[in-house]
Every structure is written in C-alpha cells, then in structure tokens.
Amino acid sequence: MNRKLTNAVFKIFVWAAMAASFGILLFLISVLFWKGFGAISFDFLFTPSSNFGAEGGIVYQIVGSILLIVFATLIAFPLSLGFAIYKSEYVKSSYVQNITDTLIYGLNGIPSIIFGIFGLIFFVNLLNTGISWFVGSIILAIMILPTIILSTYQAINSIPDSFRENALALGLTKWQLITTTLLPRGLSGAFTGLLIGLSRAIGETAPIMFIATAFSGVTIPVGFFEPVSALPTHILALAQQATNPQALQNAWGTSLVLLLLVLIFSIAALWRRVKFSKIEY
Amino acid sequence: MELKELKEPIADIKNNTETIINVSGFNVTFGETRVLKDIAVSFYERQVNCIIGPSGSGKSTLLRSINRINEGTDQIDINGMISFKNTDIYGKDRDLTLLRKEIGMVFQRPCVFPRSILENVVFGIQHHQKLSKAEKLEIAETQLKAVSLWTEVSSRLHEPAHSLSIGQQQRLCIARALAVKPSVLLMDEPTSSLDPVSSRVIEELMSELKKEYTIVLVTHNIAQAQRISDHLIFMCEGKVIESGDKEKLFCNPDKIQTKTYLKDEYCDCNQ
Helix, strand or coil: CHHHHHHHHHHHHHHHHHHHHHHHHHHHHHHHHHHHCCCCCHHHHHCCEEHHHCEECCHHHHHHHHHHHHHHHHHHHHHHHHHHHHHHHCCCCHHHHHHHHHHHHHHHHCCHHHHHHHHHHHHHHHCCCCCCHHHHHHHHHHHHHHHHHHHHHHHHHCCCHHHHHHHHHCCCCHHHHHHHHHHHHHHHHHHHHHHHHHHHHCCCCHHHHCCCECCCCCCCCCCCCCCECCHHHHHHHHHCCCCCHHHHHHHHHHHHHHHHHHHHHHHHHHHHHHHHCCCCC | CHHHHHCCCCCCHHHCCCEEEEEEEEEEEECCEEEEEEEEEEEECCCEEEEECCCCCCHHHHHHHHCCHHHHCCCEEEEEEEEECCEECCCCCCCHHHHHHHEEEECCCCCCCCCEHHHHHCCCHHHCCCCCHHHHHHHHHHHHHHCCCHHHHHHHCCCEHHHCCHHHHHHHHHHHHHHCCCCEEEEECCCCCCCHHHHHHHHHHHHHHCCCCEEEEECCCHHHHHHHCCEEEEEECCEEEEEEEHHHHHHCCCCHHHHHHHHHCCCCCCC
16 A cells, blocks of 8 residues: 555656646746737848837847857867767777866856857957957857767767777778768767757857847848847847837747747757667667 | 587598688787787688687687777787788788778677668678679679578668578678678677577588688687587687697697586686
8 A cells, every 4th residue: 555655646746747847838938929929920020120129020130140050050060070079989098088078068067158258358359359240159159069069979979889890890991980880870969969059059148248249230241250139139138128018029029039949949859869769770 | 419410521621721820929918907828829721710718718809809900999908920921910001901801800799780781791892992883783692692691682682781680680791791802701709699590500601601711710619619610729818728620629639628628618727
C-alpha cells in the first residue's frame, strides 16, 4: 500500500512539474499573441518606423536582426566546425582536452552584457569602428561559438572509434576520414547547434545595444561599419515610452514577430534533431 | 565431432616457406605497461599465420602494429623493427596510406559504413584511384564473389549495408579490404562476434583466400587455430613463447606452456 502511494505521489509530482512548465510557456505565448496580434499587419511588417517607433512598422528592424545573425553564422560556423574537429580528432592529451572544455564552458557562461562592454571597448573605442552591425555580428558569433562547438564535438565524438580504424585501415588519409565519415554526422550536430545558438542570438539585446544598433534614424546599411536597428533593441526602446499606448502596442507586435522568428529556428532545430537521430551508426 | 569433419588433410601446404613479414626486437609500451616484450617472429607468405594466446597476451597489439593502426593511441611507445617485403614498416618516410593499401585489416566486429552495400565494397579503393560506375560494379562483383556473398546480395547492391546479417556484414568487410588489393590480410578475431555457422563460412573463406593472400589471424579459439592455421605463434604475457608449424606445436611442442595451453587452454607463463 505504502509503495503504491509513493508511486502515485511521484507520478502526480512529475505530471505537475510537466504541466506547470507547459502552462507557463502556454501563458506567455498566449499573452504575446493576445496583445501582439492586433499590432501586426502587412504595413507593420513592411514599412519603416516613424516617431521613435510609436508609428509605422518594423521592416528595418527585421532586416537588421536577420543581417546580424546571417553574418554571425558566417563567422561562427566554420570556426566552430574546425574547433570541434580539432578537439575531437587531433587533441590526444587529456590535459589539453580539459583546458578546451574549461574554455568552452567558460565562454558559454559569460553574461551577455559583458560581451557588449567588450565590443564597445575593443571594437568601437580601441579599433575605432564606430557603431557597426558587423561588429555586432562578430560579438554574436563569439557568443554562439560554444553552443555550436559542443554540439558538433558531441556529434563527431560519439562516432565509434571502429569507424575511424576501419577507414584508416583501408588506407584513407585523415583528411579523407574526416570528410567521408566524420563530417556527415558532425555537420548534422553543427546545424542543430547553430539553430539553437541563433535562436538565442536573435533575441539578445545586451551585447548589441552599445555597439551595433541605433534606435532611430537608421535605414538599411550599405557598408560594414554602419548601425542597424534590431528587433530586441527596438522592443527596449518602445518599452521605455510605455505611457504612449501606440508605442506599447507596437512593442507587443515586435515581440510577437521576434518570438515567431525564434520559434522557426527552434522548430527547425527540433526537426533536424529528429531526422539526425535516425542515422544509424 | 565437427572438428574432425573439417580437419584438413595434411597436404602439401608447406612448400612455401618464404617469409613476408619479419618482426625483431619489437617492444610496445602503453603508459607504464609493457604490452609486447622483445618480440621476434616471422609470418609466411600465402599461409594462415595464426597468433594464439590468452586474453591480454598482446596478440592484438602485435597484429595492430603491423599496419600501424595502433599509433592513434595515447601514450603509446613503440620500438624495434617490423619489416614487410624487406622494407622497414616503421621507416621514417613510410607512407601509411600505401602501407595499409598493401596490408589490409579485418576487425573483430564488422563495421559497415552507413552507405549502400556497393558503396561499402568500393569505400577504400575509390580513395586510391578514380573509378567509373561500371568499374565500381565490376569490383563489387569480383570481391563479393570472392567472399561468396554475391549470390546473396547481387539483387540488392544499393540497399543499406546495415540490412545485412552480422555474418554477411563481416564478409562485406573482408570484400572491402580485398578491393584495395592488399597482399596481406590482418584478421583480428574475425569470427568472435559471429554465430557458429557464419564463423564456419569465414573459416572456409580464409582457407580459400590464402591461395592469393598472406593471412595473419588472431584468435583465442584453439579449435579454430587447429582447423585452419598453417603456421602457429603462441603468445603469453607479451612474449612469444613458441612458434612453428601447426602440427609441430599441437603434437610435439618444445615448451611445456604451449602444451598446457593447447590442451587445457590454461597458461602460466612463469613456469
């Protein structure tokens, strides 16, 4: 009887934990939809903002955010792939392995505002780049490096050694082993990590607010060293004018657009993970 | 009983006594542990050279030293000499790709790549020479016939190699190794993860393959060694205790340890 009771209580607890988490998520998303849906229209998505964002749309912010993460991807992806391959296939000493682990987790643990300050001091002031979306992309790329590295490394490292030995015993060079056997699976992990990283990067405000974005008077940039306007910083700007109901309404609308973008990345990551788990090794 | 059926007649297999691989003064240390101690042994061309011994005796390490696949291991220290066709395997400018092309290897557990059966057969060879589609098919047919797998898979060459049974996968791995055209085939307990019927098929295959290839086989299965080996090497605790013709070691060994091991599968090397 007692055992049965424990069992029942445990079952109720895990169910409640799941229900609570799910409930909170559902609540957040519904509020966003409830408040934001009214603001979204064709005009809102495809016209520039005016009157400090209280009027008009968010087309520049959408373009700015996408520009930031596209270049963050171009910078972070090859670097992470190389790092993960080197860590998995070339580093033999466990001492060096520990150091790289510490570095990666350390980088992952740095609060995002620190990246912002670093970018401001190093790029904007020291290198004198000025406020630049490209610097923002570099900082976002550094931020998502650990996520992509870890997920690529885990994918490559989980390939059994027998595949390496069999390939090498057939006379393949290390390069051929990596490209034919390890990369196909490593890439899958890298894409998953990239999508998770991007869904985080696109919503980050702190790292880009000092170095890459301006709140008004910004259009679509034509060079590397120009500011852009981005979705999260736009929300911040609008929220600061909360007494204006029109601005608040646009803040909700912008939030919903940002959420939908994040959702696209998350679903893509999930889809990749499901597909990737089907590869048999 | 089965043993008797397959026991080969003592035929004229000993005509050929050319050595192809010679090991001398060979030592391997992993970290603090000396795994191979002053090994000196020869392997004969176109024979089944069989290394036997209890677990941990260094059989696999010796085998894996021949194609230098051991080298990826952390903290390994190798010294001594292994020569292949009178050239030093551990020589300074030795090209590992060419060495492994000459000395193929089959592992304990079959390991097929997540590709089709056809692509698995040509997986190694296609990195050594450019192949047209027709050439790939031709190679696949030849090699799959050589391992008597052709009739079973000829209609499904483009299906995933994982769909084959474990025994078939192991024969596919042998075909893949043969496609590279080696002259030596190293086999590391190739039947130990297979069922008895599949094991027997592989054994018959080895007896067939030795007409063209030198086979170095590691096994801990004494009955298997008795069935198919020509030349026998008995190892224990990192040393070669005795080596010679199979008949000599089974009937009239020089060392008492050899006799005890072959009879009782028991080994106390410090006797």
